[in-house]
Amino acid sequence: xxxxxxxxxxxxxxxxxxxxxxxxxxxxxxxxxxxxxxxxxxxxxxxxxxxxxxxxxxxxxxxxxxxxxxxxxxxxxxxxxxxxxxxxxxxxxxxxxxxxxxxxxxxxxxxxxxxxxxxxxxxxxxxxxxxxxxxxxxxxxxxxxxxxxxxxxxxxxxxxxxxxxxxxxxxxxxxxxxxxxxxxxxxxxxxxxxxxxxxxxxxxxxxxxxxxxxxxxxxxxxxxxxxxxxxxxxxxxxxxxxxxxxxxxxxxxxxxxxxxxxxxxxxxxxxxxxxxxxxxxxxxxxxxxxxxxxxxxxxxxxxxxxxxxxxxxxxxxxxxxxxxxxxxxxxxxxxxxxxxxxxxxxxxxxxxxxxxxxxx
Amino acid sequence: xxxxxxxxxxxxxxxxxxxxxxxxxxxxxxxxxxxxxxxxxxxxxxxxxxxxxxxxxxxxxxxxxxxxxxxxxxxxxxxxxxxxxxxxxxxxxxxxxxxxxxxxxxxxxxxxxxxxxxxxxxxxxxxxxxxxxxxxxxxxxxxxxxxxxxxxxxxxxxxxxxxxxxxxxxxxxxxxxxxxxxxxxxxxxxxxxxxxxxxxxxxxxxxxxxxxxxxxxxxxxxxxxxxxxxxxxxxxxxxxxxxxxxxxxxxxxxxxxxxxxxxxxxxxxxxxxxxxxxxxxxxxxxxxxxxxxxxxxxxxxxxxxxxxxxxxxxxxxxxxxxxxxxxxxxxxxxxxxx
Numbered sequence: 001x002x003x004x005x006x007x008x009x010x011x012x013x014x015x016x017x018x019x020x021x022x023x024x025x026x027x028x029x030x031x032x033x034x035x036x037x038x039x040x041x042x043x044x045x046x047x048x049x050x051x052x053x054x055x056x057x058x059x060x061x062x063x064x065x066x067x068x069x070x071x072x073x074x075x076x077x078x079x080x081x082x083x084x085x086x087x088x089x090x091x092x093x094x095x096x097x098x099x100x101x102x103x104x105x106x107x108x109x110x111x112x113x114x115x116x117x118x119x120x121x122x123x124x125x126x127x128x129x130x131x132x133x134x135x136x137x138x139x140x141x142x143x144x145x146x147x148x149x150x151x152x153x154x155x156x157x158x159x160x161x162x163x164x165x166x167x168x169x170x171x172x173x174x175x176x177x178x179x180x181x182x183x184x185x186x187x188x189x190x191x192x193x194x195x196x197x198x199x200x201x202x203x204x205x206x207x208x209x210x211x212x213x214x215x216x217x218x219x220x221x222x223x224x225x226x227x228x229x230x231x232x233x234x235x236x237x238x239x240x241x242x243x244x245x246x247x248x249x250x251x252x253x254x255x256x257x258x259x260x261x262x263x264x265x266x267x268x269x270x271x272x273x274x275x276x277x278x279x280x281x282x283x284x285x286x287x288x289x290x291x292x293x294x295x296x297x298x299x300x301x302x303x304x305x306x307x308x309x310x311x312x313x314x315x316x317x318x319x320x321x322x323x324x325x326x327x328x329x330x331x332x333x334x335x336x337x338x339x340x341x342x343x344x345x346x347x348x349x350x351x352x353x354x355x356x357x358x359x360x
Numbered sequence: 361x362x363x364x365x366x367x368x369x370x371x372x373x374x375x376x377x378x379x380x381x382x383x384x385x386x387x388x389x390x391x392x393x394x395x396x397x398x399x400x401x402x403x404x405x406x407x408x409x410x411x412x413x414x415x416x417x418x419x420x421x422x423x424x425x426x427x428x429x430x431x432x433x434x435x436x437x438x439x440x441x442x443x444x445x446x447x448x449x450x451x452x453x454x455x456x457x458x459x460x461x462x463x464x465x466x467x468x469x470x471x472x473x474x475x476x477x478x479x480x481x482x483x484x485x486x487x488x489x490x491x492x493x494x495x496x497x498x499x500x501x502x503x504x505x506x507x508x509x510x511x512x513x514x515x516x517x518x519x520x521x522x523x524x525x526x527x528x529x530x531x532x533x534x535x536x537x538x539x540x541x542x543x544x545x546x547x548x549x550x551x552x553x554x555x556x557x558x559x560x561x562x563x564x565x566x567x568x569x570x571x572x573x574x575x576x577x578x579x580x581x582x583x584x585x586x587x588x589x590x591x592x593x594x595x596x597x598x599x600x601x602x603x604x605x606x607x608x609x610x611x612x613x614x615x616x617x618x619x620x621x622x623x624x625x626x627x628x629x630x631x632x633x634x635x636x637x638x639x640x641x642x643x644x645x646x647x648x649x650x651x652x653x654x655x656x657x658x659x660x661x662x663x664x665x666x667x668x669x670x671x672x673x674x675x676x677x678x679x680x681x682x683x684x685x686x687x688x689x690x691x692x693x694x695x696x697x698x
Contacts (some may be wrong), residue, residue, distance in 0.1 A: 051588050073596025085587035089609040098605070099595030150595070 002028045002064045002186030004049060010049055011041075011210075018044045018213070020210040022058070026154075026188065031180050034190045035197040036207035036233070040189045042149050043158055045207070051075050055273035062153060071100075078147035081319040082141045082159040086131040093127040096149050120179070137168045144179070146149050154186035155171075161196065173199060174256065194234055198222070206230050216259040228354035231282045237312065238287075239348070240322050244281040246273050256281060256349075260318030263296055266347045270359015272348075279357065282348030285312070288324035290332075291341035297322070301336050315340065389502040421675075431501060435664060447669035450600045457604055464656035468670055471651035474558075478647060482562045486622050488616070492657045494577035495607075508578070512571035518575045522568045523635025529552070530560055530636075551637060554644040562635045569625060573618045580614030583605070613688075620685035648674055 004026040011019035018041045026032050034042035045054040051072030060067050067075050086095050093114060100110045108232055109258065118124040121141040124167060131139055140160060147155055160176075161169045177200055180187050191197055196202045198218040206213045206221065206229075214226040218234075225231035231239045248255040254268035256279065264281065273279075290313075299315035299322055311330045315322045315338065332338060348360040389565045396404055401534035422439070430440035430449050453464040460469030497508055513521065529535040550556045584607065592602050608615075630649035633639070639646035639654075653675070656667025 050594065053592065064420070071596070077594070079594050081587045081589070082590060083585060083587045085585065085591040086593075087588060098592075098597070102598070103597045112548060146591075297383050 002026075003063050004154060004186065004188070005061040005064075006049070007060065009045070009048060009055055009060065010291075011044055011053060012056045018210050019048070019055075022210075022212060024212065024215065026186060029186055029189045031177075031189065031202045032201055033191060033197040033203075034205045035191055035194055036213075037143075038192060039125055039132075041210040041246060042192075042205075042207050046156050046158055046188060047080075048188045049080050050077055052079075066257045076153040077156055077159065077325075078150045078152035079156040080143045080147050080160045082162055084143040084163075086139060086142055086146070088131050091128050091130055092123060092134070092145075095131070095142060096127075096146055099146065099150055101156045101353055113149040113151075113158040114145075117148040120148065122143050128197070132323060137172060138165050139277035140164060140172060140189050143174075148183070150358075152185065154188060157187060160189075161191070164194075165334035169196075174236045176200060195236065198234070199282060204234070206233060208233075211262075224356070225282075225348065226356055228280060228282070228350045231264060231348055231350070231356075235284055237285050237323050237325065239284050241350075242281045242283070242317070242320055242322070244279045246275050246277045248281065249273060250273055256347075258297075258317070259320060260297075263269075264342060264347065266349065266360060268357075268360055270357065271296040272351075272358045278352060280354070282350060283342055283345055285323040285325040287342065287345035288322070288326070289345070290324070290326050290330060290338060292345055293341050294337040295343065296339040296341040299340055301332055301334050301337055301338050303334055306330075311337070313340075339341070388529070403546065424668045424671060425622060427664055429671050430665045431663075434663055434666070440665070443665065447663075447665045448673075450666060451669055451673070465666070466644060467646065467651055467655075471646045471648045474643070474646055474679050475627060475629070475648040478558075478629060480624060482565055482620045482629075483619065483627050484569055485562065486566050486573060486626075487619060488518075489566055490573035490577055490618065494569065494575045494581055497574065497578055498581045508575075511574050513572040514568045517568065519568065519631035519632050520635050523562060523632040526564045526567075527636050528631075554641055555635045557641060561629075561637060561647075564632055564636060565626070565629060569622070575678050576614055576618050577611065578622075582609045616688040617685070620681060620688060624681050624685070627674065627681070629675060 002023075006022050006024040006026075009019055009234070034045060036042050036161040044053060048055050051067070051070065055068060062075060063076075069318045082285055086264060087098065090098065096114045096117065100113065114127070115124075118127055121136065121144060123141050123145060126134060126138060129344050132144065134142065140163075144161070157176075161172055164172060173196060180200075189196075189200060190317050203215055204218055204221055205215050208229055214221060221230055221234045223229065225234060225239075228241065232241070243259045244256040244264070246254055247257045252267060253268060254266045254273060255283070256264045256266060258281070266281075297317055301313055301315050303314035305312035305314075306329060308329065310322045311326065311332070313324045313326065313330075313332065315324065317340075322340065347360070348359040351357055368573065370594070370607055372692055392404055393401055426437065427441060429444060430437070431446060431467060432440050432444040434440050451465050451468055454460075454464040460473055462467050463469045484664070494509055497504060497511070501507060519523075527534070531537075532547060532549050532551075534550075536550065541547055548556075550560060588610075592606055597605075628649055629647050630653065634644055634653075637645045639650050648670070652667045652671045655670065656662060656664045
């Protein structure tokens with residue numbers, strides 16, 4: 001079992017409130033990713049779950065039992081640190097055994113667990129080496145191995161891939177996903193990399209300034225971000241935001257005008273808009289195409305990034321920045337004028353407070 | 361714009377004497393380089409330093425060695441007669457090597473014995489006290505910087521001041537007896553009791569020097585990543601095991617440096633003890649350096665040759681200790697590179 005329930009978790013360091021009323025239910029076997037910009041409180045939240053930080057308020061329950069006062073060691077969790085935190089003076093084997101020896105586990109069982117974890121992570125060949133003699137990727141495996149041998153209720157991973165180079169990060173990410181599938185344990189993973197979040201998570205928890213902005217599956221967050229922050233944070237490159245105003249409302253459709261006077265039609269079935277309302281219109285760069293259809297946006301091209309399989313166009317639309325990612329290779333140069341079409345693109349509408357407009 | 365040009369002008373004005381000096385030096389140095397070649401310039405630049413080292417370190421060492429081969433009370437080497445290894449022989453003439461009193465130069469062996477016990481006890485206690493202090497100062501104490509300064513402060517004092525402060529505290533009408541008297545305890549003559557004086561010299565020298573060793577150990581403790589302790593906490597490691605299996609092994613390089621430095625410093629003990637006890641009562645706190653000083657300069661029957669021989673022997677001990685330190689340093693450096 002590995003169900004973790006957080007109720008109204010608060011954490012303050014002096015006068016600074018780092019976590020503000022965090023509520024979250026994590027199901028057994030779930031892969032949850034905490035994502036958010038630096039300083040949003042995601043690592044602190046992980047550390048409070050681990051028991052390395054005491055909460056200022058609220059309750060943490062693991063499998064239905066309140067653990068606020070339970071020490072880190074007795075919560076049955078294992079943590080993989082960003083720095084790996086391997087003991088540099090011990091061999092890999094000793095590193096793996098260290099935690100197990102604390103509980104006076106019989107030597108035979110310690111050896112068996114190490115062999116099993118080493119086989120799973122393919123680190124058998126360097127069990128007798130010290131961490132200083134291993135590469136970053138190997139150290140990372142040992143750090144995960146140290147968590148695995150404890151057979152914890154849940155794994156807590158604090159930016160475990162951030163010290164690896166880009167290529168290794170991609171392969172290790174896939175291995176982590178495979179490992180989770182194999183172990184079936186609950187995993188809570190902290191990262192500021194939204195690609196890691198999208199590829200690994202069952203559910204993503206987007207945090208900002210000590211609060212949860214949205215919890216949902218990766219595609220939920222991508223398709224229906226709850227607010228402008230989530231919309232901007234999830235998806236790469238970032239979503240475009242244009243200032244707009246409601247011009248007309250008809251059954252099932254709203255007509256919006258942009259600052260430059262362009263008219264955009266949006267499917268809309270709610271009641272929360274009225275004519276004249278100011279809005280922010282969110283458009284993902286991948287949903288913009290190069291076309292000269294009626295109603296297309298006339299832009300000035302500022303920068304073109306030809307990536308081979310796609311072309312990233314940085315453009316200027318009446319003083320507002322617009323980014324488009326179009327498939328294939330386009331012969332277009334900075335300084336030129338171009339027509340970008342958003343016809344058929346899902347448009348995201350956010351009200352003055354940055355919240356998603358209901359019915360859009 | 362005008363301010364920039366003003367600062368520029370000010371800058372070039374300040375640099376003018378430097379440029380002038382460089383131009384003046386340039387002429388003879390070019391000539392020297394022509395004569396010595398590029399490779400020889402290293403020797404030219406090293407020469408002033410080597411000259412100072414030669415005059416103030418190497419030369420006295422040689423002179424000292426020559427002195428140890430001569431006899432008489434005269435100070436000028438030209439007035440001294442060559443006696444070969446006689447001074448060394450004198451130092452080592454004993455009927456029973458386990459009893460200093462049976463030796464011809466009993467004071468030397470008493471001083472050696474005293475120094476040996478002083479070094480063993482002082483270094484052991486020093487390491488223990490410094491380590492405990494460093495561990496405490498490494499915690500989240502209130503006014504931590506203040507406490508660090510408090511423990512380091514005695515290091516800044518001159519040894520003579522240290523000796524005088526503690527004499528003022530420990531003498532018959534000193535601060536300690538005054539304090540004890542307030543609690544109805546009879547004053548005691550701390551500085552005339554053989555055992556207490558020995559303990560006092562150990563205590564005072566620890567007080568005077570522990571700040572430096574505490575600082576070295578504290579730096580070592582702070583270099584241990586916090587993550588390691590958190591990982592151990594997640595594993596439910598008991599504090600005693602954390603100290604034994606994580607703190608101590610990771611502090612080992614610093615500890616070894618501290619041990620060797622403390623050893624060398626303890627063998628050389630002199631000034632604060634000389635001011636505090638003068639080596640007494642009797643010869644109970646007579647240490648090797650004081651023996652050398654008194655034999656060579658202070659006693660009425662001064663014997664510079666004998667003092668030189670004793671200091672050569674002490675120098676050998678220090679060389680051995682320094683070699684150990686170098687070895688330790690290289691080993692920990694290699695470990696760090698791995």
